[in-house]
Amino acid sequence: MKVVIVWTLGPLIAFGMAAVAGTTYEDRAEPDERLQQAHHSRDFAARRACEGKPFEWQGDVLVCYREQP
Numbered sequence: 001m002k003v004v005i006v007w008t009l010g011p012l013i014a015f016g017m018a019a020v021a022g023t024t025y026e027d028r029a030e031p032d033e034r035l036q037q038a039h040h041s042r043d044f045a046a047r048r049a050c051e052g053k054p055f056e057w058q059g060d061v062l063v064c065y066r067e068q069p
Helices: 002-049
Strands: 056-057 060-066
Touching: 002 056, 002 060
Parallel strands: none
Antiparallel strands: 056 060
């Protein structure tokens, strides 16, 4: 009886661990994509706010220049 339980629980535990590992890998890939989207969105907003003039981000502060820095 104990052998049947071990042979049943072993594969279930293995499949469970594989499912968790696969989910974790996918979750690690998403933040890079979100970070790229955030930078694109941030630069888009800066171009609109500075009306096409040169700009620079200093931390979280947007600095618009009248001429080239």
